[in-house]
Amino acid sequence: MTSGEEAGLAMSLVNDVTCPLCSSLFEDPVRLDCEHNYCRQCIIDYWKKGEMKSEGEVERKNNSGYTCPLCCEIFPQFTLKSNKLLATIVDRVRGLGIQYNKVPLERARRCSPSQGVLGRKAENERGRGLCSVHREPLKMYCEEERTAICVVCAVSKEHRTHRLAPIEEILMQCKETFQTAVRHFESQRDEIKKLHHKRGEEIKEIKKQAVSLQAHLIQETDHLLQCVQRERERLCSMLQRDMERLLALRQKALSHLSQETDTLQQEVASLRARLGNEVHDPAVLVKDIQDLTARLKAELVALDDDVTEWFDLGVYKGPIQYFVLKKLEEVIHPGLCSLTLDPTTANPFLSLSDDLTSTRYSHTPREGLPVGEARFEFSPCVLAKCGFSSGQHYWEVDVGDQSDWDLGVAGETAERDGWVVLTPENGYWTVGNKDVRRVGVYLDYEAGQLSFYNTEDMSPLFSYLGEKFTETLYPFFYPSADSNAQPLRLLNPRH
Template sequence: MTSGEEAGLALSLVNEVTCPLCSSLFVDPVRLDCEHNYCRQCIIDYWKKGEQKQEGEVEGKSNGGYTCPLCQEIFPQFTLKSNKLLATIVERVRSLGMQHHKVPLEGTRKCAPSQGTSVRRAESEGVRGLCSAHREPLKMYCEEERTAICVVCAVSKDHRTHSLAPIEEIFTQCQETFQVAVKHFERQKEDIEKLYLKREQEIQEIKKQSVSLQAHLVQETEQLLQCIQTERERLCSTLQRDTERLLALRQKALTHLSQETGTLQQEVTSMNARLEKEVYDPAALVKDIQDLTVRLRAQLRALDDDVTEWFDLGIYKGPIQYFVWKKLEEVIQPGLSTLTLDPATANPFLSLSDDLTSTRYSHTPREDLPMGETRFEFSPCVLAKCGFSSGQHYWEVEVGDQSDWDVGVADETAERDGWVVLSPENGYWTVGNKGVRRVGVYLDYEAGQLSFYNAEDMSPLFSFLGEHFKETLYPFFYPSADSSAQPLKLLNPRA
């Protein structure tokens, strides 16, 4: 017989010798006329409590009789028969240390076990511990709740449908499983050490790359800051020179005005002195008076040096930020590339603008196009005329208000027959369906980087990193397949 079967028989036996009122092994068991057994004191307490219940309750004494707690059969007389055979069996069960406790029915006492049973329980408690609810040894294990339980818990409704096993058996299995796991862990130690070293190297690489990227950011932005600083210093220096020149002109005019005014004042004083003398030459005096009078009346006009030069507000009050931005265009690297579409690669269903900077889908194919290996014969796509095999490049594309589009780059020898599958394995690095109107594309050929941005705010959309470009890459375009959509347009720099 297996340990599981033995445990089942033990649970069944304990269940048979357990009082349904106090959920403990019978103490002085008695049998009612209905053949149900109870502890003597339990059934007496039950009936006494029943007598105290309010009229109309079923429990306890009812209609002049005594009720069985289990079957509710009513007995007219208070008669209790001792069950000697059951008492003997209970003592045997107690000697085996297999007491059973159920949740007692309301209104009953919990029968105290015998002194011998208490001693045996204390001995068991030191070995395996006791159930906190039933004070019974924890001999079983519930796999669903992953907890040790006693045999009483095992037959309760809380665990009756669970997978149960003797705790010794589970303990043995756990030990075996643990030893297997330890051996597996020992075998994995070398791999764990390698992984640990890998993560440490990654940490160092991240720190190193962070320093390098920070230096790159500082270098790239420093050029722009230097350009802005240089332009600001140039404008401020020009303003300072103009200020000094205008002040010098006004100061010279002010000095001349002061000198001439002083001279006239002296002549007026001299003339008044001559008029006060009694002896004078009337003819000469008249002439001098007339000349001085004319000069006095014409003083303001004669002394005005006509200084009208002022600050050129076209320099200092114009669109200064735009001026600086134009200067920035000279230092921005890479600058915005100038691209045109290549008609030799355009699918017949694509209509190209005269300046070859925009394209859109058309339901009517062009029939005057020569066939060639460079043309997309089935997919409505087109490449740019200019390709890149080195360096850094940036261009922008207006994709319109439709989400059905793709832009990127393609290998020079990428397959163009049939339906084109856009993937790096097929020589196409593209992005599409991003819900933006303008897309910026940045290519760093040597670094193997192709990044896409929302050109309106330069927020990143997607990046291919660590690619190994080997062929010349041509900008690739697939406009929306909706002929009513806005055309896909290259946003070239202004002339």
């Protein structure tokens, strides 16, 4: 071995027994749980004084534990273990009298290993494929921590219970996995293009549908606004006509009053002139004075035409919005359907009202009912008499005070024997078990739409869209199975 090699080996040995905090040979070395070693007093002073953030600036230690200056691992308790083997090695190195350059590390950084002197050193060693702690080649791989380690780390307390494998083996596995993923990605490229095209078309369709729906909303609301505008114009025109008529009556009365007043004033002036004339017939004069005096006393009664007519406040100061609402009900499409229940379809355990607009469950079945294909023999359900095979329709139902109900439509040929399964495949489009009291049902036969709403605020509950209706659909009702529950009622329009 050459002298240079011996010197290098000696310096390597010195470095292994040098404290990373004071850059001197270990004095009373202690080992932390992370397997890093320090002089006992160095690590105590380091933790006691705090870790340096920058020159002249001190950061207090983390209150949650104590940090290793090299790997930054945090320990919850202040524990130091004497490393007697390392102390023995240090004593032997001192006995050799090896000279070395002491480069004090005045402050440790409370930061990741990539910062400061220690961090740069570890980074350089890892860049050369060496372990930053043991300076051994990185030949193993820890799968739990997903990091490369050396063989010394592999047997350390930190990694000995982890899943380990040679790093070359892991690299081969990664390459194979990567190649498989690349091949899969390339095989899916056409599908990705199709999916990209599909999403692009969906975006176009959404924009197109939004424009169409906006036009529909404007058209429907404009129809109502026009109705409100017409009703407002009608009421304003009526008010204008009434005003002109009342003004004409008052003007006529005022004109008559003026004419009569002028006539009386002329007669008073004439009689005064006659009284000043000495030549007169006393008997005639007395009669004229008496007649005129009586007319003057009764002036207001005589001249008043008794015009007492005014505006009809029942029209102009009444519930105007309700007037308009009634007009809106005349133009709303579809209007509220008037439905009745079909007793020939009602299950025997359902009790129907005399007017066939409500039903409830009963523990006692009705007797003497004819058996037919139209009746629900097992499930407590009933249909409406009226069915729909085209157009738009809307009806409302008070479902009572329980939530175990179902509403919707049933196909004319839907199976009614046995326990009915309420699915579109079986000819039933329904919704139920919602915490609402009144439900609105909207059917657009041609569009294949059936929607349900909470009539309190018309918030949507559920919708079937794009269905292919091919037969007559009948409104379907399944009331609560609780015989004490309030009955299910059809909310028909008032006639």
